[in-house]
Amino acid sequence: MSGIEYRDRLRRQMLPHILCPGCGHGIVLKALLRAARSLELDWDRTVFVAGIGCSSRLVGYIDGCTLHTTHGRALTFATGMKLARPELTVIVITGDGDGLAIGGNHLIHAARRDVDLTCLLLNNETYGMTGGQAAPTAEPGAISTTTPRGARERSFDACALAVAAGASFVARGATSLPLELDALIARGIAHRGFSFLEIASDCPEYFGRYNELGRGPEMLQLQRRRLDGVDRTLAAKRSLRPRPAEGPPPLRTGVLHERPA
Amino acid sequence: MGARSGSVLVVGVGGQGVVLSSAVAADAARRCGFDVKQSEVHGMSQRGGVVTSHLRYGDAVRSPLIAAGEADAIVALEWSEALRALPALRPGGTLIVSVERILPPSAFLDRLHGAVRYPPIAVGLLRGTVPDVRACDATAVAARAGDRRAMNTVLLGVLSRVTPFSEPAWDDAIAANVPPKALAANRAAFAAGRDLQPDDARPALARVEPSDEGGPARRSAASLEIVDAWCKGETCAICVRSCPEYCLGFDPDAIAVRVTRADACTACGLCELLCPDFAIVVHPAVPA
Amino acid sequence: MTELLQGNRACVQAAIASGCRFFAGYPITPSSEIAESMARLLPEAGGVFMQMEDEMASLGAVLGASLAGSPAMTATSGPGFSLMQEHIGYAALAEIPCVVVDVMRGGPSTGLPTRPSQGDVMQARWGTHGDHPVVALAPASVSEIYELTSLAFALSERLRLPALVLYDEVVGHLREPVDPGSLRLSRAERRRPTVEPAAYRPYAPDADLVPPLADFGTGYRFHVTGLTHDEAGRPTEEPAVVGALHRRLQEKVARARDDVVSFAGIGLEDAEVVVVAYGIAARAAERAVTDARSRGERLGLFRPRTLWPFPDVELRAVAERAHTIVVAEMNLGQMLLEVERVVAGRARVEACLRADGTPLTPEDVAHAVASAAGALA
Numbered sequence: 001m002s003g004i005e006y007r008d009r010l011r012r013q014m015l016p017h018i019l020c021p022g023c024g025h026g027i028v029l030k031a032l033l034r035a036a037r038s039l040e041l042d043w044d045r046t047v048f049v050a051g052i053g054c055s056s057r058l059v060g061y062i063d064g065c066t067l068h069t070t071h072g073r074a075l076t077f078a079t080g081m082k083l084a085r086p087e088l089t090v091i092v093i094t095g096d097g098d099g100l101a102i103g104g105n106h107l108i109h110a111a112r113r114d115v116d117l118t119c120l121l122l123n124n125e126t127y128g129m130t131g132g133q134a135a136p137t138a139e140p141g142a143i144s145t146t147t148p149r150g151a152r153e154r155s156f157d158a159c160a161l162a163v164a165a166g167a168s169f170v171a172r173g174a175t176s177l178p179l180e181l182d183a184l185i186a187r188g189i190a191h192r193g194f195s196f197l198e199i200a201s202d203c204p205e206y207f208g209r210y211n212e213l214g215r216g217p218e219m220l221q222l223q224r225r226r227l228d229g230v231d232r233t234l235a236a237k238r239s240l241r242p243r244p245a246e247g248p249p250p251l252r253t254g255v256l257h258e259r260p261a
Numbered sequence: 262m263g264a265r266s267g268s269v270l271v272v273g274v275g276g277q278g279v280v281l282s283s284a285v286a287a288d289a290a291r292r293c294g295f296d297v298k299q300s301e302v303h304g305m306s307q308r309g310g311v312v313t314s315h316l317r318y319g320d321a322v323r324s325p326l327i328a329a330g331e332a333d334a335i336v337a338l339e340w341s342e343a344l345r346a347l348p349a350l351r352p353g354g355t356l357i358v359s360v361e362r363i364l365p366p367s368a369f370l371d372r373l374h375g376a377v378r379y380p381p382i383a384v385g386l387l388r389g390t391v392p393d394v395r396a397c398d399a400t401a402v403a404a405r406a407g408d409r410r411a412m413n414t415v416l417l418g419v420l421s422r423v424t425p426f427s428e429p430a431w432d433d434a435i436a437a438n439v440p441p442k443a444l445a446a447n448r449a450a451f452a453a454g455r456d457l458q459p460d461d462a463r464p465a466l467a468r469v470e471p472s473d474e475g476g477p478a479r480r481s482a483a484s485l486e487i488v489d490a491w492c493k494g495e496t497c498a499i500c501v502r503s504c505p506e507y508c509l510g511f512d513p514d515a516i517a518v519r520v521t522r523a524d525a526c527t528a529c530g531l532c533e534l535l536c537p538d539f540a541i542v543v544h545p546a547v548p549a
Numbered sequence: 550m551t552e553l554l555q556g557n558r559a560c561v562q563a564a565i566a567s568g569c570r571f572f573a574g575y576p577i578t579p580s581s582e583i584a585e586s587m588a589r590l591l592p593e594a595g596g597v598f599m600q601m602e603d604e605m606a607s608l609g610a611v612l613g614a615s616l617a618g619s620p621a622m623t624a625t626s627g628p629g630f631s632l633m634q635e636h637i638g639y640a641a642l643a644e645i646p647c648v649v650v651d652v653m654r655g656g657p658s659t660g661l662p663t664r665p666s667q668g669d670v671m672q673a674r675w676g677t678h679g680d681h682p683v684v685a686l687a688p689a690s691v692s693e694i695y696e697l698t699s700l701a702f703a704l705s706e707r708l709r710l711p712a713l714v715l716y717d718e719v720v721g722h723l724r725e726p727v728d729p730g731s732l733r734l735s736r737a738e739r740r741r742p743t744v745e746p747a748a749y750r751p752y753a754p755d756a757d758l759v760p761p762l763a764d765f766g767t768g769y770r771f772h773v774t775g776l777t778h779d780e781a782g783r784p785t786e787e788p789a790v791v792g793a794l795h796r797r798l799q800e801k802v803a804r805a806r807d808d809v810v811s812f813a814g815i816g817l818e819d820a821e822v823v824v825v826a827y828g829i830a831a832r833a834a835e836r837a838v839t840d841a842r843s844r845g846e847r848l849g850l851f852r853p854r855t856l857w858p859f860p861d862v863e864l865r866a867v868a869e870r871a872h873t874i875v876v877a878e879m880n881l882g883q884m885l886l887e888v889e890r891v892v893a894g895r896a897r898v899e900a901c902l903r904a905d906g907t908p909l910t911p912e913d914v915a916h917a918v919a920s921a922a923g924a925l926a
Contacts, residue, residue: 007539007542010539011772013783014783015488015490015491015538015539016490016491016492016493016538016540017491017538019537019538020493020496021364021493021494021496021497021498022493022496022497022498022499022537023537024537025537026536026537026538026539027534027535027536027537030534030536030537030539043770044766044767044768044770045766047765047766049613052775059772060772060774060783060784063770064770065765065766065769065770065771066770066771066772066773067613067616067765067772067773067774068772068773068774068775068776069609069612069639069775070605070609070635070636070639070775073605073606073609073636076601076605076606076607076609076610076613077609077610077612077613077616078613079599079601079606079609079610079613080571080573080599080609080610080611080612080613080614080615080617080621081613081614081616081617081765082613083571083597083599083610083614084570084571084597084613084614084615084617084618084619084621085614085617085618085619085764085765085766087766088617088765088766105602105603105606106602106606106609109601109602109606175535175537176535178534178535179534209276215496215497215498216497216498216499216502216537217498217499217501217502217503220499220503220535
């Protein structure tokens with residue numbers, strides 16, 4: 001549409017993808033492929049590394065060098081690969097469970113080392129692949145199969161975590177703002193040093209269903225309202241549930257932190 | 262199936278209540294003194310994947326699984342799952358089916374091999390191979406009974422006509438297995454199903470007619486390239502709902518989205534940008 | 550030139566001499582000298598040393614480096630070895646060459662960090678879930694650490710699998726006069742594809758059942774996954790494809806068996822009682838055996854250098870001649886199980902076990918042999 005062709009970068013024989021109808025992750029992959037094309041990356045020197053989970057399955061649909069690793073450990077494979085072969089552009093795709101729970105330690109150390117990797121963390125606030133359990137990003141009150149009475153723990157602010165751990169580029173994008181997403185991913189890849197992007201994506205099949213947020217179209221709309229600061233909390237989206245006394249601030253997209261590596 | 266043993270296969274799509282239905286039927290069997298084996302296979306169940314549950318009862322049941330051609334009854338909560346499960350039915354067996362259309366992920370994956378259309382919901386056609394088809398729009402029946410979500414219990418009501426379990430046993434089983442707040446609706450749904458006259462089937466979707474309003478045909482601002490095999494259809498519907506000009510819609514017998522108002526398209530590109538399935542490319546028209 | 554070399558240092562020198570260019574590790578007693586020596590020596594050889602945040606990360610980084618074309622290894626001890634099991638399974642299924650050195654200490658759990666043990670030999674075989682091939686080598690001396698570390702690189706690259714080197718704390722910290730120049734280095738050669746990138750199928754095997762492996766970043770675009778996959782690398786649940794993959798993984802090692810399996814023996818030609826021992830326990834057994842033979846007793850030693858695959862055919866032949874096998878090891882009977890399985894009644898199998906954080910002694914072995922003989926008499 002905007003003239004950026006990306007479909008030649010897809011493994012067509014693998015499509016349609018396994019993600020659920022309305023899942024936002026495909027929007028992110030498209031933005032990534034468009035960003036890569038706009039940067040004119042050398043496709044034979046670009047490697048896509050992922051962990052385990054819905055978001056991590058995205059790499060299987062990229063017609064390139066793709067590595068689908070173990071749960072939470074994609075950044076470790078990526079670190080080894082980048083150091084062994086520095087001329088490679090290494091892009092990691094992870095999710096909020098993969099990257100912040102089981103792989104949280106690897107994330108903070110990758111940020112601390114500031115190795116020249118790009119990490120896209122797709123945050124849909126749930127474990128989709130295993131059936132909608134609570135992720136460490138689930139806000140207080142969120143319903144999941146493992147928090148049937150509402151999550152009680154605090155949730156991670158992934159971007160703040162990455163800044164604190166030392167990442168030299170931190171940004172947040174969202175599937176409801178796909179053109180900004182293209183641009184942010186491109187800046188992240190171009191940045192030398194560890195670039196971390198949290199990308200708000202949606203899981204209508206679990207998170208949406210359990211929290212009565214509608215399906216794909218409705219969730220995209222809610223995401224926009226939250227980005228715009230109209231709805232400050234998850235609870236505000238659900239008239240039936242009480243609003244927690246203190247909710248997280250509205251999601252802010254854009255580059256949140258940048259310094260020379 | 263009035264005998265002292267029987268096999269019931271319950272099939273459907275994740276979230277419909279296959280496992281609960283099967284558990285209720287198993288409980289009813291147990292309350293009538295039968296030995297029962299119930300096993301279930303959930304694929305990607307809660308993501309709209311396929312769920313099947315095998316229920317076998319008798320004086321002593323050893324094998325928990327129903328082999329091909331051995332089911333006395335199939336209870337199908339979804340139309341295409343009914344068709345898929347048919348080989349399990351024994352000759353002369355009963356097919357209880359709701360004419361629901363829910364696109365399961367397998368419907369997308371099968372399209373790799375060319376199946377891009379949803380099978381037509383045609384109960385009459387099925388009677389040629391399965392004489393005893395008891396079809397209804399269970400969701401509509403359940404809605405009339407008080408809660409559309411109790412559609413699975415409507416089908417249990419239908420099933421109760423072909424199983425030897427007593428009505429009190431069914432009622433106790435429902436009471437023991439469904440959440441208390443949903444009990445009244447489920448009891449009503451069961452009764453409605455038990456009293457149902459078959460053939461309440463109606464097409465689930467209305468056909469989207471292409472718009473032909475507006476005088477002389479305007480030139481489209483863009484042509485849309487839609488990859489039918491990749492589109493996830495009406496369960497996603499992000500493009501349909503985000504198109505500012507309402508240019509997109511669905512056909513009842515196809516899975517993929519269709520352009521229904523080509524002349525209204527402004528080539529804004531939102532559908533392409535937001536399609537999670539790579540299924541839409543907007544080619545802006547070259548100015549004349 | 551002969552030098553007084555520590556076992557862990559010999560491991561490092563052999564790895565670098567065999568082509569190792571990437572090491573990632575996490576400090577753990579009694580293997581830390583390997584990481585420390587690597588930190589000093591590997592950059593001088595043009596390689597990369599990384600200290601990672603834990604053992605899972607260490608092996609993950611090793612596998613990433615290996616896929617980029619660098620022969621790579623890590624080293625650890627029991628608790629770290631446990632943490633690495635998931636990635637050992639990943640390397641087995643995704644067929645990524647790597648070397649994992651486990652310097653065994655007393656366990657389970659934190660156990661006896663500074664004390665020797667041979668308690669990881671079954672973990673090496675069955676530690677990760679699922680069926681998978683295992684190559685595990687067990688050196689008993691500093692010079693053998695050198696040779697078997699080198700062999701581990703050769704086997705891991707040739708067979709596309711994780712090759713394990715298992716030795717205990719005593720051997721790891723042992724210093725012995727060694728002339729590395731006189732020791733056998735094995736050539737580590739990775740077979741790379743000869744087909745055009747477009748025709749490359751990363752899991753299509755050659756005649757030896759091992760698929761050639763392209764380096765990421767060299768024009769070959771392919772998918773590597775820990776999901777069960779077809780020859781093109783695509784995830785699959787097709788039973789025929791899944792079954793064939795699992796059988797090929799086992800079979801590629803079975804076909805190479807005779808190049809992999811090795812053992813050393815003393816007096817096996819006439820021994821009536823044979824001691825089976827490996828690692829430092831074999832050094833104690835050797836002393837007991839040579840002492841006994843000098844007294845004219847027909848005692849023998851069977852010392853596997855490969856624990857996995859186990860030298861089963863070879864031990865079975867020995868068991869046909871001997872009437873008693875005594876398994877001497879520093880655990881409560883792990884390889885004992887394998888020996889009993891292999892001997893299968895051909896000879897009596899007795900145990901000489903110690904799991905108290907101290908090495909087996911020649912007296913332990915001699916005593917066990919004597920009581921076995923007494924029980925027979």
